[in-house]
């Protein structure tokens with residue numbers, strides 16, 4: 001089938017999409033946007049998080065066909081061209097990135113949190129990131145990164 005959607009502000013058309021294909025697969029394998037990661041494909045880890053019509057979703061759980069006519073923003077779209085977004089900078093500066101596999105999902109989820117709540121409490125940060133799993137950092141550096149991003153964007 002043919003899929004038409006907007007990704008990071010650009011209209012895109014993809015041919016030959018299989019009915020069972022996920023939005024994550026389309027983004028990574030057909031549209032050349034590998035930022036969203038494929039870790040569990042079961043909605044458990046958050047590494048594939050993107051916005052669809054402004055709502056945070058796990059793109060591994062969204063059928064490509066469900067994205068027809070929608071606006072999708074990936075971690076690539078959060079950065080302003082070659083400039084990192086302050087959330088991305090904060091993750092780097094706080095040392096919240098080790099293998100980096102979870103990082104795109106945390107960045108998108110943090111971006112979503114800070115636009116809803118510019119000055120989150122630690123409890124609100126933990127709640128907002130509860131759907132994102134990291135195998136490496138122990139989470140403290142990630143919390144530091146979110147606090148730093150909040151200071152800079154709040």
Ligand code: FES
Pocket residue numbers: 037038039040041042043044045046047048049058059060061
């Ligand atoms: S790959 Fe989508 S939630 Fe893990």
Ligand code: FES
Pocket residue numbers: 096097098099100101102103133134135136137
């Ligand atoms: S930095 Fe490796 S999984 Fe989070």
